[in-house]
Amino acid sequence: MHDVVIAGGGPVGLFLAAELALSGCSVVVLERDPEPASPLKALPLGLRGLNAGSAETFHRRGLLEAMAQASGVEPQKLGADPEAVAAPVPREVSHFAGMTLAAADIDTGALPPRLPSPAMEGFMTSLEAAGSVLCARATALGAEIIRSAPVTAVAQDAGSILVTAGGQEYRGRWLVGCDGGRSAVRQLAGFEFVGTEPLFTGYAAKVAFADPGQLPLGFHLTPNGMYLRTPLEGHLGMMDFDGAAFDRSRPPTREHLQTVLRRISGTNVTLNEVHLASSFTDRAMQTTTYRQGRMLLAGDAAHIHSPLGGQGLNLGIGDAVNLGWKLAATVRGWAPEGLLDTYTSERHPVGAAVLDWSRAQVATMKPGPNAPALRRLVHDLMRTTDGTTHVYRQTSGLFHRYDLGGAQALVGRSAPDFRFEDGTRLGELLRRGRAVALDFSTDRALQAAAKGWAGRIHYAAGPARNDLGLTALLIRPDGIVAWTGEPAPDREAFERAAARWLGAPRS
Known part of the structure; x- marks a missing residue:
């Protein structure tokens, strides 16, 4: 029996498989198509955009250079000046309803803090390129990929899932449907799928x-x-x-x-x-929950929308990196109560916002007697500094915030790529898929506390080139800030945050 069965071997399923295998889970991926290559996945029809948030996720798993190379992008064109201390102004901003916007109009002062990183910008890729990189990653980590295996039946009991695919049966402790907009897992499991009907x-x-x-x-x-x-x-x-x-x-x-x-x-x-x-x-639909018992959904299996703005692949990668460590923690037995349910509570609002973003663009583009007036109005609003900044904030993938509680501005957000004076970056520390405790204070106040989560927390201490005025942070395996120490590290507060996300400390 496998720990996790994944239905669907596209980029989302493969990224999730790699995340689980990185954490020591046994994983099998069941893919419907007999071959990884397809004209629909290659350029030009397979063209997709990776936003800066997804580029940052690949950086944190050591995959950015491989993704850029497979996509025909020179890696040095993505990052900031390696000696920079402050993040540069963005070079590009997405469009809204086909209206192009100028990066020079972004008000960077209105955005949450960010630091220079090898992943400063998004870039164009293809489903073929992403699939090849992620397939190599998943198989290198030990995930098994079985092709010509469309899922035709699922059944779950108290302790496992039985999946029928390609005429064979596969049993796992968990099943994740990453099998696209017409997901067999979603339909067989009876997930409620609601939304709006298409216009075009x-x-x-x-x-x-x-x-x-x-x-x-x-x-x-x-x-x-x-x-x-x-x-x-x-x-x-x-x-x-x-x-x-x-x-x-x-x-x-x-x-x-x-x-x-x-x-x-x-x-x-x-x-x-x-x-x-x-x-x-442009059908825009979303399941009301991403989990039913031992069955979960990610990517297009959980939400579909028009491709306007290029958010689909990015939304799915975000699902996978959020779910991977939580499901692995559940499999490994150290997940705190309710951790797996935070996958739905965190990712469902993000998916809903992307669907609304898509709907708004479609409504703006729909022909009709009043359409030119509406487009002119939206165009004028988008071209303002506030409008351009809003579009960048919504589409870059860097600035959404999970509601983790607390008033500190970075908690619940993707962590800036802090860099120690010795050159080590946070992104490099996250490559093993573990949480990271950064301690910029001189008394190493968190070192003893972090030892209680040995194997789950990587502790790193020392002065940073730019600490943004912080003394310490706890960063989840997905790169989200879970806690900050202000004005000085508080061991008890750190331990409460660690226990909330990483379970009880080792005895």
């Missing part, structure tokens, strides 16, 4: 244009919808506000795509050939 059919295609000059690069909102051309050869995206009538009703042929494109663009552009095409919608 979207298309992603690789085509050959007879006259590409008629369609300039970038996002283009028109009275009939939206089209997008990227620098990737033949890459075409469209949104047709047909109430999602076409989606998956029949294959998107060349003739159909050309008709839709001509109507949306207002041109007589010709498509010579369609090499590959798929459709999608």
